[in-house]
Amino acid sequence: MTTQHIQLTEHGRLKHFLSIEGLSKELLTEILDTSESYADMSGKQIKKVPLLRGKTIINLFFENSTRTRTTFELAAARLSADVITMNIATSSTAKGESLLDTIRNLEAMHVDMFIVRHALSGAAYFIAEHAAPHISVINAGDGQHAHPTQAMLDMFTIRQYKKRFEGLKVAIVGDILHSRVARSQIQALNTLGVEEVRVIAPKTLLPNQVRQMGVIDFHDMEEGLSGVDVIIMLRLQKERMNSAFLPSESEYFRCFGLTEAKLKHAKPDVMVMHPGPINRGVEIASTVADGPHSVILQQVSNGVAVRMAIMSMIISSSGGGA
Amino acid sequence: MKKILIKNGHIIDPLNQRDETGDLCIAGGTILSIADTAGFHPDLVIDAAEQIVCPGFIDLSVCLREPGHTQKGTIASETRAAAAAGVTSLCLPPDTRPCIDTPAVVELIKDRADKAGYPRIHPIGALTQRLAGTELSGMFALKQSGCIAVSNANQPLANLLILRRAMEYASSHNLLLIYRANEFSLSAGGCAHEGAFASRYGLPGIPEAAESIALAQCLELAELTGCRVHINQISCKHSVIKIQQAKKYGANVSADVAIHQLHLTEEDMTPFDSAYHVLPPFRGEIDRKYLRDALANGTVDAISSAHQPHDLDAKLGAFPDTEPGVAALETLLPLLLNLTRQQVLTLPQAIASLTQKPAKILGLPVGHLSPGAPADVCVFDPQASWTVDNENWLSAGKNTPYWGQTLTGRVTHTLQNGSLIFRLAAAENS
Numbered sequence: 245m246t247t248q249h250i251q252l253t254e255h256g257r258l259k260h261f262l263s264i265e266g267l268s269k270e271l272l273t274e275i276l277d278t279s280e281s282y283a284d285m286s287g288k289q290i291k292k293v294p295l296l297r298g299k300t301i302i303n304l305f306f307e308n309s310t311r312t313r314t315t316f317e318l319a320a321a322r323l324s325a326d327v328i329t330m331n332i333a334t335s336s337t338a339k340g341e342s343l344l345d346t347i348r349n350l351e352a353m354h355v356d357m358f359i360v361r362h363a364l365s366g367a368a369y370f371i372a373e374h375a376a377p378h379i380s381v382i383n384a385g386d387g388q389h390a391h392p393t394q395a396m397l398d399m400f401t402i403r404q405y406k407k408r409f410e411g412l413k414v415a416i417v418g419d420i421l422h423s424r425v426a427r428s429q430i431q432a433l434n435t436l437g438v439e440e441v442r443v444i445a446p447k448t449l450l451p452n453q454v455r456q457m458g459v460i461d462f463h464d465m466e467e468g469l470s471g472v473d474v475i476i477m478l479r480l481q482k483e484r485m486n487s488a489f490l491p492s493e494s495e496y497f498r499c500f501g502l503t504e505a506k507l508k509h510a511k512p513d514v515m516v517m518h519p520g521p522i523n524r525g526v527e528i529a530s531t532v533a534d535g536p537h538s539v540i541l542q543q544v545s546n547g548v549a550v551r552m553a554i555m556s557m558i559i560s561s562s563g564g565g566a
Numbered sequence: 567m568k569k570i571l572i573k574n575g576h577i578i579d580p581l582n583q584r585d586e587t588g589d590l591c592i593a594g595g596t597i598l599s600i601a602d603t604a605g606f607h608p609d610l611v612i613d614a615a616e617q618i619v620c621p622g623f624i625d626l627s628v629c630l631r632e633p634g635h636t637q638k639g640t641i642a643s644e645t646r647a648a649a650a651a652g653v654t655s656l657c658l659p660p661d662t663r664p665c666i667d668t669p670a671v672v673e674l675i676k677d678r679a680d681k682a683g684y685p686r687i688h689p690i691g692a693l694t695q696r697l698a699g700t701e702l703s704g705m706f707a708l709k710q711s712g713c714i715a716v717s718n719a720n721q722p723l724a725n726l727l728i729l730r731r732a733m734e735y736a737s738s739h740n741l742l743l744i745y746r747a748n749e750f751s752l753s754a755g756g757c758a759h760e761g762a763f764a765s766r767y768g769l770p771g772i773p774e775a776a777e778s779i780a781l782a783q784c785l786e787l788a789e790l791t792g793c794r795v796h797i798n799q800i801s802c803k804h805s806v807i808k809i810q811q812a813k814k815y816g817a818n819v820s821a822d823v824a825i826h827q828l829h830l831t832e833e834d835m836t837p838f839d840s841a842y843h844v845l846p847p848f849r850g851e852i853d854r855k856y857l858r859d860a861l862a863n864g865t866v867d868a869i870s871s872a873h874q875p876h877d878l879d880a881k882l883g884a885f886p887d888t889e890p891g892v893a894a895l896e897t898l899l900p901l902l903l904n905l906t907r908q909q910v911l912t913l914p915q916a917i918a919s920l921t922q923k924p925a926k927i928l929g930l931p932v933g934h935l936s937p938g939a940p941a942d943v944c945v946f947d948p949q950a951s952w953t954v955d956n957e958n959w960l961s962a963g964k965n966t967p968y969w970g971q972t973l974t975g976r977v978t979h980t981l982q983n984g985s986l987i988f989r990l991a992a993a994e995n996s
Contacts, residue, residue: 265766343883364884365768366838374882387886388768427768451765452773 875963
C-alpha cells in the first residue's frame with residue numbers, strides 16, 4: 245500500500261518525487277542537507293551552477309499557482325536548465341486532449357523532467373507511470389494527495405530554527421481534509437521523528453480515521469496548541485462556506501484563527517508557519533502573520549533552495565548530471 | 567437437438583439436494599430422469615470425471631455495453647465471456663445507450679442475443695424514462711416485451727416520492743424492483759471508500775452511510791407499497807444489518823453482493839491503480855466479514871459478477887477521473903471457489919448462490935437439474951489453474967485487479983437449453 249516502488253531507482257535513489265510516503269529518514273535528511281548548500285548560495289552574487297546545463301524541464305501546471313510555479317522556475321534556472329512553463333488549465337486539455345496525449349506530445353520534444361501540478365489526486369503518479377523511462381516527474385501538488393516539495397521546504401525551515409526534529413510537538417491547523425500539503429507534512433514530520441503531530445480542526449475538515457495517519461486530533465485551539473513548538477496554519481478556501489463545511493469566516497476565525505491570545509498557549513519560542521497565500525483575518529491575524537514568531541517569508545525563500553536540491557538529486561541519480 | 571451424456575461427474579444440484587457422483591442425460595434441450603441412462607444413446611459424451619456438474623450460473627448483473635458503448639464490449643463478445651464463465655442466464659442492467667426504456671430497445675437486444683447464439687439475456691427495464699429519475703417508464707410495455715424486472719441502475723431518483731410511486735406502479739404489474747442503494751448527496755464526487763486508504767491518499771470518499779441510508783429508505787417504502795425489492799450489490803456491514811432486520815420482520819426482500827466485494831478491501835488496493843476503481847467501493851475488513859457471514863447465513867441471498875467491461879481509455883487517467891467497474895465474469899468461478907477453500911461457504915452453498923437463489927429471486931424455471939428442466943448446465947474443473955492473460959481472456963474489457971494472476975477453477979463445458987455454448991479448448995478431447 246505505498247507509492248514507494250515507482251519513485252526510487254533500483255539503488256534506492258530518487259527517480260521521481262511524488263510523495264513523502266515510502267521515503268526513508270536518511271533520504272529526507274539528505275534532501276535537507278543538500279538544500280542547505282543551495283540556501284547558502286542564494287545569498288551570493290552569482291546564483292547559478294551548471295549542474296543541469298542542457299537539460300529541459302517542463303513546468304506542467306494543470307491548475308493555477310504563482311508561488312510554487314515561480315520557485316520551480318527559479319530553481320531550474322539557477323541550475324542552468326532550460327525551463328518552460330505550460331499552463332494547461334487554459335490550453336489543450338480544454339479541447340479534449342487527454343492527459344496521456346499531452347504527455348506524449350511533450351515527450352516527443354526530448355524533455356528530461358516534468359514538474360506537475362494537477363487538480364486530481366494521483367495525477368503525478370499516473371504521469372510518472374506512463375512517461376518514457378528517461379523522464380523524471382516532480383509532484384508540485386496533486387489534488388488532495390500530496391505536495392512533497394512544499395513539505396520538504398517546511399521541514400527545512402523547521403530545522404533551520406529548531407536544529408532538530410526529536411522532541412518537537414507540531415500542530416497543523418485548518419482544512420486537513422482537502423489539504424495535500426498537510427498529508428505530505430504529516431508523513432515528513434513522522435518520518436523525521438518529531439515527538440507528536442497534532443491536527444486541529446472542526447470534524448468537517450478532518451479526514452475519516454485521521455489517527456491512522458499518525459496524528460492526534462483536536463477540535464479546540466487552546467487545547468491543541470498547548471505546549472507546541474511549531475504551528476502550521478493552512479489556507480482556508482472560501483468555497484468551504486458554500487458547501488456546509490463551515491458556517492462563516494468570522495466563526496471560523498473565532499474558533500480556529502491564530503491570534504496572539506491563542507499563541508500564548510504554545511511554547512514561548514513557538515514558530516508560526518503557513519504555506520501561503522494567507523487569508524488575513526480568516527485563519528491568521530495580521531499581528532501574528534507579521535509578528536516575531538512568523539517565519540512565513542523565510543519559507544518562501546527556502547522554497548527555491550529545496551527545489552534545487554530535489555531536482556539536482558534526481559538528475560544525478562539518473563546518471564545524467566553534467 | 568443433440569442427445570448429450572455427461573458422465574462420471576460430481577453432480578451438485580442445491581435445489582434437489584444432490585451431491586453425488588453420477589451421470590446426466592440431456593435430450594430435446596431438457597434434463598432427463600436420472601434413472602434413464604440404460605437405453606440412452608447419446609450423440610455426444612462429456613467425460614466429467616474429477617469435475618463438478620452443476621446448474622448453469624444465473625448472473626443478476628452483467629453489463630454487455632451494447633447498445634451504445636460497443637468500444638467497451640458487445641453482446642457477442644460479452645456473451646462469449648459469459649458462456650466461458652459458466653453463466654447461462656444473465657440480467658442486463660438498463661443503463662445502455664439508449665437505455666432500456668422502450669420495447670424497441672428490448673427487441674434490439676433480444677435480436678442481437680439470438681444472433682450471438684445466447685438467448686438467455688434478461689433485460690432489466692428502466693424504472694424511469696431515460697433513467698432521468700422523474701417520470702415513470704412504460705413498465706407494463708417493458709414487461710410485455712420481455713423485461714424481467716425494473717431498475718434505475720446507478721442513476722438517482724429525483725426524490726422519495728418518485729421511488730414510492732415507482733414501487734406502487736411496479737408492484738401493480740407484479741414487477742420486481744432491482745435497487746442499488748446510493749444516497750447521492752452523500753456519495754457525490756467520491757471514488758473510494760471513506761476510510762484510512764482514501765484519507766491517506768487524498769481520494770474523495772464515499773461513506774457506508776450513503777448506501778445504508780438509501781437502503782433503509784427503500785426498505786421502508788417496500789413495506790409501505792408492498793413492492794418486491796431486490797437490493798443489488800451491497801457493500802457494507804450496515805446494509806447487512808438492515809437487511810437482516812427487515813427479513814426478521816418478514817419483508818419480501820432479497821439481496822446480492824458482487825463477487826469481488828467478498829474478496830477485496832481498501833487494504834488490497836494498489837494506490838491510484840484504476841483497476842480497483844469500483845462502485846460501490848472496496849470497503850473495510852469488517853465489511854467484508856459481514857458480507858461473507860451474511861452469505862453463509864442467508865441474509866444475503868445471491869452473488870453476482872457485477873461485470874462491467876471497459877475500454878483501455880476509460881481506465882487511463884488520474885484515479886478519480888477513470889470510470890468505475892471491474893470486468894468480472896471470467897474470474898467469477900475461481901473467486902467463488904476461493905470462498906469454499908477459505909471455508910466461508912460449502913460448495914453446494916456457493917453454487918446455490920449463483921443458481922437456485924437467483925432463479926428464485928427472478929422467478930426463472932432454471933437453476934436446477936430436475937428432470938424436465940431446461941438443460942442449462944455448467945461443468946467445471948475445480949483444480950485447474952489458469953492465468954488471467956490475453957490468451958485465456960474473452961471479455962473485451964481487461965479491467966480486473968486479477969490481471970496477470972493465476973487462479974484455480976475453470977469451466978470446461980457450458981450448456982444452454984441443451985446446446986453446448988462453450989467448450990474449453992483443452993477439453994476438446996473429452
